[in-house]
Amino acid sequence: MKKEKDFDINNCYTISGKLALPYTYFAGRTGSTFITHIRDNKKIMGVRCNHCNKVFIPPRQTCEKCLSMISDNWVELENQGEILNYTVVRYDDNHLPRKAPFILAMIKLGKADTPVIHIVEGISINDVKEGLKVKAVFAEKTTNTILDIDHFEPV
Amino acid sequence: MGHRKKNRNVGIVGIGETKFSSHREDVNQPEMINEAVRDALNDAGLSIDDVECVVHGNMELFEMIHQPDLWHTLGTGAYGKDAYRLTTGGTTGGTLVAAADNLVASGMYDVVLAIGFEKLQEGHTTGGITNMADPLWARKLQSGALTDSAAVKVIAEFGEERAKRAAMTYRIIMDKHACLNPNSHRAFGLDWDQMDDLIKNSPPLIGNLRLIHMCSQSDGACAMIFASEEKAKSITDKPVWVRDHICIHREETLNLCNNYYPNQTTHKFAAEKLYERNGITDPVEYFDVFEMYDPSAWWGMDWIRDFFLLKDDEHIKLIENKDIMIDGKIPINPSGGVIAANPIGATAMVRVAEAAKQIRGNAGPHQIPRQVNHALASSFGGTMWTILFMLEKELNW
Numbered sequence: 001m002k003k004e005k006d007f008d009i010n011n012c013y014t015i016s017g018k019l020a021l022p023y024t025y026f027a028g029r030t031g032s033t034f035i036t037h038i039r040d041n042k043k044i045m046g047v048r049c050n051h052c053n054k055v056f057i058p059p060r061q062t063c064e065k066c067l068s069m070i071s072d073n074w075v076e077l078e079n080q081g082e083i084l085n086y087t088v089v090r091y092d093d094n095h096l097p098r099k100a101p102f103i104l105a106m107i108k109l110g111k112a113d114t115p116v117i118h119i120v121e122g123i124s125i126n127d128v129k130e131g132l133k134v135k136a137v138f139a140e141k142t143t144n145t146i147l148d149i150d151h152f153e154p155v
Numbered sequence: 156m157g158h159r160k161k162n163r164n165v166g167i168v169g170i171g172e173t174k175f176s177s178h179r180e181d182v183n184q185p186e187m188i189n190e191a192v193r194d195a196l197n198d199a200g201l202s203i204d205d206v207e208c209v210v211h212g213n214m215e216l217f218e219m220i221h222q223p224d225l226w227h228t229l230g231t232g233a234y235g236k237d238a239y240r241l242t243t244g245g246t247t248g249g250t251l252v253a254a255a256d257n258l259v260a261s262g263m264y265d266v267v268l269a270i271g272f273e274k275l276q277e278g279h280t281t282g283g284i285t286n287m288a289d290p291l292w293a294r295k296l297q298s299g300a301l302t303d304s305a306a307v308k309v310i311a312e313f314g315e316e317r318a319k320r321a322a323m324t325y326r327i328i329m330d331k332h333a334c335l336n337p338n339s340h341r342a343f344g345l346d347w348d349q350m351d352d353l354i355k356n357s358p359p360l361i362g363n364l365r366l367i368h369m370c371s372q373s374d375g376a377c378a379m380i381f382a383s384e385e386k387a388k389s390i391t392d393k394p395v396w397v398r399d400h401i402c403i404h405r406e407e408t409l410n411l412c413n414n415y416y417p418n419q420t421t422h423k424f425a426a427e428k429l430y431e432r433n434g435i436t437d438p439v440e441y442f443d444v445f446e447m448y449d450p451s452a453w454w455g456m457d458w459i460r461d462f463f464l465l466k467d468d469e470h471i472k473l474i475e476n477k478d479i480m481i482d483g484k485i486p487i488n489p490s491g492g493v494i495a496a497n498p499i500g501a502t503a504m505v506r507v508a509e510a511a512k513q514i515r516g517n518a519g520p521h522q523i524p525r526q527v528n529h530a531l532a533s534s535f536g537g538t539m540w541t542i543l544f545m546l547e548k549e550l551n552w
Contacts, residue, residue: 015290021282023219026274028183060229061186067193067203067232 030061030071038148042138046112048073054113058146078110080135080155085115088125097147103128107152118146122153158401158432161260164550166387166394167511168266169199169380175340175496178276179374184223185230188272191376191501192232195268199380199390203232206380207264212241212251213272213500216283231270244287245448245536247271248377248504249402253542255381256397265383271501272376280372280499301369303362305453310363313471319354319363321471326353326368326452326494328480333491335481335521340373340496368452368494375498377505384550395511395530396547401429404540421541422461422533429543430464433552438463439473439485443527444513446506448535449492459487462533462543482524489513489521503534507544514548 027035030047037043046055049063049070056063061071086105089096096102103125106115120134132154139150171194173179179187196203209231211224220226224233224240231238243250248271255269281299288294310318327350333342345353357367387394403425426438435441447462449455459479460470473479479487488495490509493502510530512518528549534542 017290017294019282019286021216021219021279023278025277026180026183028186029181030186031183061182062189062229062232064229064234067189 028061030059033074034059035144035146035148038138039142039144042079044077044079044109044136044149046075046077046109046114047071048075055111056114057109057112057116075111077112080133081107081109081112083120083128083130083132083134084108085130086120086128088128101125105134105152107134118149119151120153121151161399162262163260164384164387165256165259165381165397166384166391167379167397167507167546168382168387168390168394169195169201169268169378170508170511171195171198171376171378172338172505172508173375173377174338175373175375175498177340177371177373179274184218184220184272184274184277185227187230187274187374188227188270188376188378189230189232191272191378192230192268192270195378195380201266201380201390206232206236206266206268208237208239208258208267209233210239210241210251210254210258210267210269212243212247212270214244214247214280214283215242216278216286217280217499218274218278219283220278227272232268237264242500243536244540245450245499246402246503246534246540246542247500247536248502249448249507249532249534249536249542249544250503252379252381252397252504252507252544253400253402255379256400259381259383262383265386267381268378269381269504270376270378271498271504273498273500273502274374275372275498276374298361300450301361301364303360303364303453305451305457306363309453309457313468317471320350321474322368322452322456323350323354324477325456325474325479328474328477329449329452329455329488329492329494332481332489332521333495335489336491336495337519338375338496339491340375341371342491342495364451364453370450370493370497371495373496373498375496375501377498377501377508379504379508379511393515395514396550398545398547398552399429399433400542400544401425402542403428404537406537406540420458420461421539422458422535422543423464425541425543426462426464429545433545438531439465442485442529442531443525444489444510444523444530445485445487446490446510446513446530446532447487447492448503448506448533449488449494450497450535452494454535455487455492455494458533462531481521486523489518489523491521503536503542506532506534507546510544510546514546 046057047059103120134152171191330345333339357365478484
């Protein structure tokens with residue numbers, strides 16, 4: 001097998017390019033309702049599948065298990081819950097929402113059956129642990145995305 | 156070619172389509188897909204629990220999303236099921252049908268749900284499609300999906316006047332069909348007295364290809380359910396049988412920078428092989444309907460000759476005599492075809508779905524007004540890629 005240093009790359013060039021791939025995501029009525037409740041009422045909403053007896057966040061039009069239409073069954077969740085699991089992001093890149101290191105956690109809110117992923121602040125990366133109770137801190141400025149919840153912090 | 160007879164027969168038992176349109180701001184992608192899935196399940200009288208495997212596809216990058224099959228699960232119902240994602244450019248919808256046909260015929264699954272979708276308004280089609288071209292040779296020089304190669308060819312052979320009139324006749328026929336189909340994205344109500352005006356004044360795109368000739372960018376989804384013969388007969392009293400399909404491509408012509416244009420197209424090659432192995436000697440006589448993947452009126456008119464193995468100007472005459480109209484000798488695209496709606500990842504599947512509905516006799520206002528027993532449906536994509544399907548009402552071949 002050839003080693004990398006053995007390849008003769010004299011007189012070979014590379015082309016640097018950039019693809020423009022703009023997009024406009026249509027959030028749909030269910031997703032839009034979720035965001036406007038956070039933005040306007042500081043309320044985090046889930047939807048219940050009455051057939052499977054499960055409350056989902058993020059909300060969705062159909063139950064992932066039985067495919068029933070559930071988007072009208074809104075449930076107001078508690079703005080606080082507990083960390084089910086977490087990781088520490090330890091590298092920096094443009095797409096990341098915070099400078100490293102920061103905590104990303106799966107948080108199970110009160111009245112919800114599924115966790116939501118979000119940033120946890122206000123606690124050292126050495127002290128964060130499963131079972132920690134955290135509450136939502138809402139963003140001062142809306143972006144009409146999940147970042148209308150700015151982060152979670154210990155209760 | 157390494158082709159063997161099917162291991163067992165495969166029937167189409169459920170068909171679902173969304174309305175096709177330029178915008179769907181009221182639904183996100185899984186919600187839009189779910190409309191077609193729900194429609195197909197209702198059509199078959201099945202629940203999602205009856206589906207064993209889900210095959211999902213669309214164009215790469217067109218919505219600027221990666222692995223859409225994963226995050227569309229809420230709409231597709233693929234949770235906990237075996238699933239595949241396929242993306243083969245314009246043929247995607249046809250590849251999905253071919254895969255579902257093979258998955259059932261092989262005995263791997265008894266019931267397979269195939270789903271094609273596109274939500275082009277969310278992305279940037281040209282941004283996605285420019286990825287196809289070689290960055291050194293072609294990316295800065297290409298015209299995307301727009302080409303007038305068929306116009307050049309047809310005009311050279313039949314003269315400008317006849318070629319342009321035939322292309323516009325084809326276009327107006329397609330619009331007349333589109334006006335009958337409630338799911339059409341574009342249905343203008345064109346009429347014959349507009350022919351000269353459209354030929355002269357429709358905005359030019361490239362060469363002799365004008366805006367009126369070209370297909371749209373549409374949002375929409377199509378879902379189809381395929382079942383083994385035994386299952387199909389228990390699910391519905393009107394299964395449509397996928398008698399055979401053939402997939403032919405010459406993708407190498409792209410990397411040759413289109414310098415080499417084969418004399419024989421993949422369409423003609425596919426048609427010859429398919430008819431030969433099924434004993435079809437006169438396809439115009441045999442088939443009762445043809446749903447063609449016709450990206451533009453120029454391509455559509457030119458390709459009739461390849462698909463039906465016609466000679467000289469026989470295909471032009473079929474258009475001029477309006478034999479391809481819904482009540483004609485060999486109706487082509489009673490749905491209005493691709494020029495009426497082009498949700499790309501679904502488009503080729505819609506051809507098969509519409510052909511199958513014609514056989515069932517419940518296509519709706521665009522149902523052909525006589526018995527349909529044998530249908531042909533085509534897929535087109537890439538540089539040179541054809542899939543051809545033969546559908547049958549009866550299991551008697």
